[in-house]
Amino acid sequence: METAEAASSLAGKHIVLGVTGGIAAYKAVEVVSRLRKKGAHVHVIMTRGAQNFVTELTFREMSDEPVITDMWAKVTHYHVEHIALAKLADVVLVAPATANFLAKAACGMADDMLTTTVLATKAPIFVAPAMNTAMYENAMTQENLERLRAHGFHVIEPASGQLACGTSGAGRLPEPVELVSVLEQFFDGGAQKNSADASACQKRDLVGRKVLVTAGGTHEPLDPVRYLGNRSTGKMGFAVAEAAAQRGADVVLVAGPVGLATPAGVRRVDVLTAQEMHDAVLREYADTDAVIKAAAVADYRPKERAGQKIKKKDGSLFLELVRNPDILKELGEKKKQQVLVGFAAETERVLEYAAGKLKKKNLDFIVANDVSRKDAGFSADTNCVTILGRDGSQTQPPLMSKRVLADVILDCVARALAAGRN
Numbered sequence: 001m002e003t004a005e006a007a008s009s010l011a012g013k014h015i016v017l018g019v020t021g022g023i024a025a026y027k028a029v030e031v032v033s034r035l036r037k038k039g040a041h042v043h044v045i046m047t048r049g050a051q052n053f054v055t056e057l058t059f060r061e062m063s064d065e066p067v068i069t070d071m072w073a074k075v076t077h078y079h080v081e082h083i084a085l086a087k088l089a090d091v092v093l094v095a096p097a098t099a100n101f102l103a104k105a106a107c108g109m110a111d112d113m114l115t116t117t118v119l120a121t122k123a124p125i126f127v128a129p130a131m132n133t134a135m136y137e138n139a140m141t142q143e144n145l146e147r148l149r150a151h152g153f154h155v156i157e158p159a160s161g162q163l164a165c166g167t168s169g170a171g172r173l174p175e176p177v178e179l180v181s182v183l184e185q186f187f188d189g190g191a192q193k194n195s196a197d198a199s200a201c202q203k204r205d206l207v208g209r210k211v212l213v214t215a216g217g218t219h220e221p222l223d224p225v226r227y228l229g230n231r232s233t234g235k236m237g238f239a240v241a242e243a244a245a246q247r248g249a250d251v252v253l254v255a256g257p258v259g260l261a262t263p264a265g266v267r268r269v270d271v272l273t274a275q276e277m278h279d280a281v282l283r284e285y286a287d288t289d290a291v292i293k294a295a296a297v298a299d300y301r302p303k304e305r306a307g308q309k310i311k312k313k314d315g316s317l318f319l320e321l322v323r324n325p326d327i328l329k330e331l332g333e334k335k336k337q338q339v340l341v342g343f344a345a346e347t348e349r350v351l352e353y354a355a356g357k358l359k360k361k362n363l364d365f366i367v368a369n370d371v372s373r374k375d376a377g378f379s380a381d382t383n384c385v386t387i388l389g390r391d392g393s394q395t396q397p398p399l400m401s402k403r404v405l406a407d408v409i410l411d412c413v414a415r416a417l418a419a420g421r422n
Contacts, residue, residue: 009187010180011039016085016121018094018114019059020101021049024130024173028095029054032062034180041065043085045114049098071113086121091183094118095156096130096173099141105153106144124186128156128179133169137264156182157246159403160263170264175381178401185404203407205414207248212288213241214281214295214327216256218274222319223306230296231378234258236343236402237294241266243406244292247414252288254280256295274298274324281327290339290413293328294367296378300324332362339416341409344368345378351386358388365389365412375399387412 015035019028032042044059045068059067068085094101094114101114105127110116118125127148135141136158145155156179159172173179215237219227234255241253242263251266254277262268269284271277274297285291300321310317328342342363344354347370354368369376369385376384376399383402387395387409397408 008038008184010035010184012041013039013090013187014041014043014088015183016043016045016089016092016117016123018045018047018092018097018101018118019050019054020047020094020096020098020114021052022096022098022130022173023053024096025050025053027173027176029058029062030176031093031095031179032059034176035183036063038180038184043088044068045085045117047101047112047114049100068113071116083120086117086123089117089121089123091123091186092118092121092125093128093179093183094126095128095179097127099129099131099135099138099144102127102129102141102144102148106147124154125152126154126156126182126186128173129158129171130173131158131171133171136171137169154182154186157242160242160261169261174403175401177382178403181400181404203414204248205418206244206410209249209289209417210252210284210287211241211244211249211413212252212254212281212284212291213237213244214254214256214277214291214293214297215241215260216258217296218256218277218298219272220274220298220301220324221305222302223308223310225309228298228300228302230298232256232258232296233379234260234295235379235381236383236406237292238263239402239406240292240294240409243403243410247407247410252284254284254295274301274327278325278327278330281331285331285334285338288338289417290341291331292341292409292413293331294343296343296345297327298324326361328357328363329361335362339364339413341365341367341413345371347372351388354386354388358390363390364416365409367409 019025035042042063043065044063056067056069104115105118110119149155158170159174160170216234217230217232219229221227238260241251245251245263245265253266253268255268255270257272269280271280277297301324303320303322331340340363344357344366346353350368350370354366358366366388367385369383375382381401382399383405384399
């Protein structure tokens with residue numbers, strides 16, 4: 001048995017993991033590994049379809065527990081296995097959850113070990129849909145998801161991006177670190193006090209709100225070939241936009257030049273330079289309720305842009321740079337009803353510099369992170385931050401996926417909006 005990570009709320013918990021027949025079933029193997037490292041006991045139920053993608057042996061070795069694949073197989077470990085697992089479970093997670101499984105669960109069917117266990121358990125149930133975008137967006141699938149929510153299921157919304165079928169859009173299974181983080185947050189503190197709100201992805205607390213998000217870096221052209229830029233990938237801003245849309249907001253995403261798919265339900269405005277981002281943001285700002293400025297905007301641009309490619313010559317090349325507009329500072333000066341969130345991507349004295357920006361730019365919150373960390377920098381899928389509030393509060397979530405962190409940030413925004421902060 002692998003050793004548990006310190007202070008995990010999953011330690012000692014019995015997790016029943018249902019794996020259905022989607023290509024994303026391979027990710028469930030890492031889910032098992034991560035849950036065991038947190039100290040959880042993992043009991044895997046595989047559907048017949050899942051066995052076409054991953055073997056029973058793989059899950060048995062990873063979980064160190066018997067793997068259930070057939071409701072009619074000889075009982076080897078439990079008394080009546082679907083009832084025993086249903087009672088044993090502290091939580092049930094179905095990942096990936098195919099459209100077929102969702103339809104059966106929504107109708108209360110019990111025709112295999114997984115659906116029977118789901119019907120028999122009184123434990124909280126989380127489902128992570130993963131499928132082709134058209135299947136996910138189909139009205140029947142959406143109706144099934146709404147029915148499951150109405151019956152208390154926690155739906156972990158799919159990510160957007162390139163799918164195995166070659167299309168791009170919503171339907172990707174979230175990364176294993178995110179799935180595990182959702183369960184860990186459920187067992188942490190207030191999540192158990194109100195299980196109906198335990199999963200951040202079920203919240204609809206931004207309905208009727210307009211949320212403006214900026215993401216990615218900017219390019220400041222030197223000539224038709226070269227530009228000044230930075231290493232921002234836009235992952236954090238796109239995660240915030242996706243999360244805000246799933247919580248019901250009208251989301252405008254102003255994006256620099258990044259290679260990411262537009263999250264479902266988000267209106268995207270593409271820009272290249274800091275000046276273009278400034279203009280796009282100011283056009284949307286007046287009727288916006290909240291702004292999350294996750295973009296890494298260039299502070300300077302070349303004073304002169306060459307009309308032709310600059311040729312290499314002997315000796316040094318000197319460039320004169322001029323300041324770009326400080327978009328965040330200008331928003332703070334114009335702020336009325338808006339809740340304003342900035343980011344401080346630093347490599348030293350992180351909290352000190354972030355606190356200075358918070359005050360100087362009239363922000364409500366600032367998200368401070370050390371981008372020199374390999375697990376929290378521009379290209380990472382995870383982030384480790386401190387969220388500073390202008391009221392002196394500090395929120396320090398553990399290392400988590402950027403998608404899960406997006407909901408932590410939006411929790412702060414939603415509370416501020418509800419309190420009428422400006």
